[in-house]
Amino acid sequence: MDVVKTEIKRANESTLLQMEQAIDGMLRGIERISVEISLNKPIADFTHATSPLSDSDHYELFEIANALRVYKLANEFIEQIYVRYENSDTVISPQERMDSRSLFSLLQHREDVKSEEWNDIFDSRYTRAYTPVLYEADGKPVRSVLYARSIALHNPGQPSDVILIVIKDSKLLENIRPAEGSSVVVMDENNRIIASSDDHSFASSLDYGRMKEERGLTYEYSDSGELAVSHTTSAVTGWKYVVLTPAKVYNQKMEYTKNLIYVSIVLCLVIGGFVTYFFMRMNYSPISMLIRSFSGKVGVPFDGNSNEYSYLERAIDSAFHEKEEISKRLKRHNDVVRSHFLAGLLKGRVESSVPIHDSLAAHDIEFGSSDYAVLLFYIEDYGKYGDADGNVEDASKKRLLHFFITNVVEETSRENNRAYMVDMDDSLACILNFRQDDPERNAGELMRIAESTKDFLYRHLQVRLAVAISGIHGEIFAIGQAYQEALEALEYGMVLGNGETTNYSSLKQSELESAMDGYYYPLTIEQQLINFMKTGNYEKSQQLVEVIFRKNLENASLSVPLAKCLMFDLISTMMKTVEDMNAINKAMFMEQSNPVDRLMNCRSIREMKAQLLETLGQACTIIESSRKRDNQLIDQVIAYVQDQYRDENLNISRIGERFGLTPSYLSRQFRDQTGEALLDFINKTRLQEAKRLLLEKKRPVNEISRAVGYADINTFNRIFKKFEGITPGKYREMN
Structure with a gap:
């Protein structure tokens, strides 16, 4: 009986703890909301x-x-x-x-x-x-x-x-689940029933004054019999949370426990051995089921080779972490709304139904003057937070860096300006409102903020930023235009990849100049680059590429559209050269280098230059090694023809089978290396021996024809006349 009472007491205490946490938490939330309303x-x-x-x-x-x-x-x-x-x-x-x-x-x-x-x-x-x-x-x-x-x-x-x-x-009490047979009651200091899970029949005998301790267990008598009364006191309202358990529940539990003991003894005697064996084999099943449940609901994948208890710890930590994140997101609700408004302001989407100044006040945004500009910050290299290539996949690290950048920019701007930061896709935008109406000073402020932020992030975190600055505009509705200018400047800086802060004002002047001049990449230079690559001359190819980039970038005046055209032209040149490679070299080069994807993924001209030089080196190496292999192959083919020319079945297909090559590829390689068709070389080799035999004048022409590999005398006569200009008989008479 004591065991059953202890069990029910423990269940009641658990229910009380659940009630206290749930109801007090709810009431604290309501009081916080009331404070927010009052303020x-x-x-x-x-x-x-x-x-x-x-x-x-x-x-x-x-x-x-x-x-x-x-x-x-x-x-x-x-x-x-x-x-x-x-x-x-x-x-x-x-x-x-x-x-x-x-x-x-x-x-x-x-x-x-x-x-x-x-x-x-x-x-x-x-x-x-x-x-x-x-x-x-x-x-x-x-x-x-x-x-x-x-x-x-x-x-x-x-x-x-x-x-x-x-x-x-x-x-x-919506989410409170008391033990079977029990009921829960909430009372205030005036002995009033605030809420109850039943019809108050048990609660009518309760007295707030008799429950003096903050928590405890007492026994009461009512018309329904003896009751076990477990209670605790709310730290928020002073209410009593009470769990009532009738004595009959104890008896039911007792009977149930006795019957369960009898059944368990019988089962142990009958199938004890089998159960023992079964559970020895299946003792891992509960943990496995728990892990599968966590894997499906918590979202933390389980690696079969890892420790199960460590996984459970991580899964539970993940669940608590998710709960904390939800709380943080709720707290950040106001910031999210403001960020959404600022993003709409940057993109030119402002609700016309609400005056702009009312919207600014509602989002706690205050502008002190009518001069605005936009700065864009893009992380090019994540420094100590990134991998070997300067990139980062962990979203939390990206958010942390964005937090650092936001704080640095706001701190740098606070003294002389008002700055509002907002995430825009992969970059951070800063709406800067100047305190003073001084265009020259404000332009200097923009550059100071950009350079100070870049310098701080690089010195402390080795993070490299690309920064773009818009022009200065004199009304709030021009912020959208300023954002577009900053985007254009950012794109320009990233394409050129010079690592400098890009100012839209200077960008427009450079675009005007570059639009008149175009870019340097004439057809003669392109053909020279193709020829150098085909011959495997990497040194000359490298020198020519250096000249192309130096002439286009030395004044940093190339516009974004022209820079992209130059990038596409260089990719086109590379593809022309690859297409002219033989099948084996082309397949080897495409497999090892994958040049198209590497060049198309380049974000800047300087990055393309590095990739292009690396690809050039790989292509020239393959072409040079291929030329050496082809020379050895041709020597072997010549020796084979000189040894087998007497065979009537000797032809290009048979030679290709001998060396494991297709007839077309073999013919093309032979012509490229010797300047002569392979079939002509076979005929000349045969005719050279035929002329020697004709001069001996010991054997008839038809026998000589067969001796040098021609089964048909007419074919021999035709080919002899094609190369010598006379028939074999005439050649014998003349010599």
Whole structure:
């Protein structure tokens, strides 16, 4: 019996802990929201409004209703929010506006609530209390809890305006699951039942005064029999959270335990050996199931070779970390909204229905002058946070670097300007508002901020930034144009890859000059580069590429469109040369170098130069080694022909089979290396021996024809005449 009681006590304590954490957490959240509402400027300012309300008052009420709607959505336990203003007899909620009389018809104090306590809520200068009420919802009174808090916290002379938050009592215990047969009750200091999981039949015998300790276990007697009463005290409201367990539950548990023991003994005797063997084999199954469950729900993959307990620890840490991240995202809600507004301002998407200055005030943005500019920061090399190539895949490291950049820029700009940072795709944009109307000084400020940020990030983190600066504009609606200018300048700087801060003002001048001059890459230079590559001359190819880049980049005046054209021209030249390679060399080169992808993935001309020189070196090496192999091959083919020319079946196909080459490839290589067709070489070799035999004048012509590899005398005569200009018989007569 003691074991069962201990078990039920432990279950009750667990339920109490769950109630305390859930309900106190909910109430703390509601109190935080009430504080935010009381500190909301439009809500606090409306306390001065009086009847009758003006048009501006009605507009402010519309804004207050929108704000209350947001606060209500922020906490799922809130049933309704009202703000009562005494001066104007106005009650505003997220859905409607009413007067105090209408409010009191919706909120009625319960019979166990004294009238004095109810009136104090609305008449006191400072109110902060929880009170049970009947709230009319869908035409029916619903038991609820009313949290009241005064708006004016520090000024006794303010009217007794109050924030009222309604919570249905069913919400308090919505997620509480007491042990089977038990019930839970929430009581306040006045011995009133705030919420209960049953019909109050057990709770009617409870007395708040007898539960003096903060938490404990007592036994009570009621009409239903003996009850075990476990309680704890809320640190927020002083309420008692109570779990009631009837004595009959103990008896049921006891009977169940006895029967379970009898069944267990029988099972152990009958199948004990089998169960022992089974669990020896399957003792890993619970952990395996737990791991599979975590893998599917937590999202942390399990490596079969890792330690299971370490994985479980990581999975649980991941779950807690996710919970913390959700809390942080909620806290960052205001920053996210402001970032969204600033992003819309940069992209020229501003709501015309709301005045721009009202939008700025709503997002806590203050501009001190009418001069604006935009800076863009792009991370080219992540330094100590990146891999060997200066890149980084970890999103948290990227966010951390963006946080560093944001802080550095804001700190650098704070003294003389106002800076607002916002993430824009892969870059960070800074809207800079100047305090003084001095164009020359402001232009210097832009460059100072850009260079200071770049220098700080490189010195401390080895991070390299590409920075682009827009022109300075004299109105807020030109921020979108400034952003487009900064984008164009950033693209220009990244294509040229010179690592310098790019100013849009100087960019426009350089584009004008480069548009008139074009870029340097004439056809003669392109053909020279192709010829050098075909011959495998890397030194000459490298020198020519250096000349091309030096002539195009020495004055850094090449525009972005022309720079891209130059990049595409160089890729085209590389592809022309690759296409002229033989099949084997081309396949080998494409497999080893993959030049197209490497060159197309280059983000700047300087990066393309490095990749182009590396690719040139690989191509020239392959071509040079191929030429050496081809020379050896041709020598072997010549020796084979000189040895086998007497064979009537000797032809290009047979020679190709002998060396494992296709006839077309063999013919092309032979011609490229010797300047002569392979078939002509075979015929000349045969004819040279035929002429020697003809001069001996010992054998007839048809026999000589067969001796040198011609099965048909007519073919021999035709080929002999083609190369010598006369027939074999005439050749013998003349010599």
